Amino acid sequence: MKLYFKRFSALMLMTYVISAVSFAETYVRYEQNGKTSWGELKGETIHQLSNAPYLEGMATGLKVNQADVKMMAPVDPRDVYMTGFNYEDHIPEGQKTTPYPGLFMVPAGTLIGPDAEIIHPADSDFIGYEAETVIVIGKRADNVSVEDAADYIFGVTAGNDVSARDWIPADIQWFRGKGAKGFNSVGPVLQTGLDYKNLTLTARLNGEVRQNGNTSKMIHDFEKMVSYISKYFVLNPGDLIWSGTIGTSEQLKVGDVYEVEIDGVGVLRNTIIQGK
Amino acid sequence: MNIKTTVAGVIAALLINNAAFAERYVRYEEHGTVSWGELVDGVVYQLSSAPYHGGKRTGHTLNETDAKLKAPVDPNQSFMTAFNYRDHKLPGYEQDPTKRPGLFTVPVSSIVGPEDDLVRPAEAKNFHYEAEMVIVVGKRAENVSLEDSSDYIFGITIGNDGSERDWQASDIQWLRAKGSKNFNAVGPHLVTGLDYTDLDIEGRHNGVKSQGANSSGMIFDFNYMVHYISKYFVLEPGDVIWSGTMGDTGSMKPGDTYAITVEGVGTLENKLVQEK
Numbered sequence: 001m002k003l004y005f006k007r008f009s010a011l012m013l014m015t016y017v018i019s020a021v022s023f024a025e026t027y028v029r030y031e032q033n034g035k036t037s038w039g040e041l042k043g044e045t046i047h048q049l050s051n052a053p054y055l056e057g058m059a060t061g062l063k064v065n066q067a068d069v070k071m072m073a074p075v076d077p078r079d080v081y082m083t084g085f086n087y088e089d090h091i092p093e094g095q096k097t098t099p100y101p102g103l104f105m106v107p108a109g110t111l112i113g114p115d116a117e118i119i120h121p122a123d124s125d126f127i128g129y130e131a132e133t134v135i136v137i138g139k140r141a142d143n144v145s146v147e148d149a150a151d152y153i154f155g156v157t158a159g160n161d162v163s164a165r166d167w168i169p170a171d172i173q174w175f176r177g178k179g180a181k182g183f184n185s186v187g188p189v190l191q192t193g194l195d196y197k198n199l200t201l202t203a204r205l206n207g208e209v210r211q212n213g214n215t216s217k218m219i220h221d222f223e224k225m226v227s228y229i230s231k232y233f234v235l236n237p238g239d240l241i242w243s244g245t246i247g248t249s250e251q252l253k254v255g256d257v258y259e260v261e262i263d264g265v266g267v268l269r270n271t272i273i274q275g276k
Numbered sequence: 277m278n279i280k281t282t283v284a285g286v287i288a289a290l291l292i293n294n295a296a297f298a299e300r301y302v303r304y305e306e307h308g309t310v311s312w313g314e315l316v317d318g319v320v321y322q323l324s325s326a327p328y329h330g331g332k333r334t335g336h337t338l339n340e341t342d343a344k345l346k347a348p349v350d351p352n353q354s355f356m357t358a359f360n361y362r363d364h365k366l367p368g369y370e371q372d373p374t375k376r377p378g379l380f381t382v383p384v385s386s387i388v389g390p391e392d393d394l395v396r397p398a399e400a401k402n403f404h405y406e407a408e409m410v411i412v413v414g415k416r417a418e419n420v421s422l423e424d425s426s427d428y429i430f431g432i433t434i435g436n437d438g439s440e441r442d443w444q445a446s447d448i449q450w451l452r453a454k455g456s457k458n459f460n461a462v463g464p465h466l467v468t469g470l471d472y473t474d475l476d477i478e479g480r481h482n483g484v485k486s487q488g489a490n491s492s493g494m495i496f497d498f499n500y501m502v503h504y505i506s507k508y509f510v511l512e513p514g515d516v517i518w519s520g521t522m523g524d525t526g527s528m529k530p531g532d533t534y535a536i537t538v539e540g541v542g543t544l545e546n547k548l549v550q551e552k
Contacts, residue, residue, distance in 0.1 A: 109353065
């Protein structure tokens with residue numbers, strides 16, 4: 001009887017694992033011969049999709065080896081929402097905070113992918129890293145309750161919200177300091193089926209750990225964020241919401257490599273290059 | 277041939293030439309479908325796509341009065357400018373706006389058309405009008421010189437950047453105060469061929485003049501804005517840039533109207549309603 005029970009448990013566990021695996025899919029965007037496509041990544045093979053997965057893209061039948069193409073940011077949003085001061089350990093003394101999310105936006109044109117370089121502008125003296133977790137919206141969200149918000153979250157990726165620390169106090173709003181071109185890397189994959197309320201994030205500067213945390217420590221978790229944002233704005237499929245960063249953000253210099261690793265998503269690695 | 281005939285002929289030729297250059301575009305809804313159109317003498321000539329994407333007449337026409345006019349813009353990015361007229365000030369902002377444009381962004385879902393209402397959320401108490409001019413970018417602009425920037429400006433329309441002043445003071449960034457859904461009215465037409473550096477603008481609250489300026493009073497004119505924005509961001513065809521507002525703004529109550537007239541463009545008039 002005991003043996004049967006063990007076998008039964010093992011079977012149940014396997015069924016659970018298989019169902020979880022089939023639910024968890026890995027999507028990428030890639031460029032080949034000058035054309036950008038969505039694809040589903042299985043092992044090291046990309047199966048091309050006709051459209052974004054959250055827009056019901058279907059397999060076209062074309063396959064390509066991941067190593068043979070340039071990986072692009074696995075997102076294609078119009079609106080990119082970011083959050084200031086969403087982890088206690090990232091709130092400096094004396095910083096103004098609000099009981100609701102500290103929202104702002106950057107233009108989608110700022111996004112770069114895992115195979116691109118972060119640009120250090122010539123006219124900034126200090127850019128800093130900010131490792132973050134990023135969610136992608138799966139369907140149009142307008143006035144969604146916190147209870148229903150999970151239905152609107154398609155998947156998770158990693159992001160580095162590079163910020164020009166000298167521009168932020170110099171400008172009236174954070175927009176340029178947070179959203180200039182080449183500042184925000186995203187990737188390497190868009191992963192579904194993850195528990196975005198409990199994801200460990202580790203970030204390394206030239207191989208040395210500089211930031212780490214878990215999304216369970218977000219002051220406003222992603223479901224609250226979707227509900228709050230959808231009260232004031234309309235979220236469309238593909239739009240992004242960034243978690244806010246953790247701990248201390250320090251300087252990135254030309255030639256540095258910054259890596260953001262999230263369990264189940266992988267490592268987003270970018271090199272900093274000099275801009276004009 | 278007398279001199280009078282010659283002069284009249286030259287003037288007529290100039291007028292015709294000018295008229296051909298100054299075109300008037302609309303976006304409208306018919307049977308649930310939104311299209312671009314060219315407006316000539318009260319007739320809308322449907323276009324195959326946006327005029328800045330080379331849209332051509334499809335052959336379908338309708339009377340202007342039968343078209344429900346939408347905002348005559350379809351951007352992915354909406355760039356706004358703070359404190360771009362010397363006479364517009366807000367308490368708590370002491371920054372010198374003359375150093376560089378006070379840029380920020382709002383999501384395009386905040387935009388409504390000339391026949392729509394502005395909507396004041398239930399919890400909002402201090403919704404202000406802001407009369408502005410809005411230009412539409414005609415082609416991809418990246419690192420454009422000041423000398424070349426006029427080539428990237430397709431046309432001009434009118435905007436009311438509705439702003440919740442209490443939220444603007446309470447929030448960390450202006451996004452919600454400036455960019456909530458149904459806060460930003462744009463229209464009625466998109467007009468090419470105007471000298472956007474020298475146009476009169478007037479705003480009327482319930483018919484009473486409350487704002488007025490000429491675009492020559494902009495601290496950073498639209499040519500400079502395109503140059504500056506394209507240094508840090510990438511502008512795509514259809515993107516919009518707002519001038520910033522002038523003078524003092526006032527609070528609107530539900531039922532109030534705000535009308536903005538820009539020389540050569542027309543009048544954008546919207547009513548404010550209370551969110552249900």
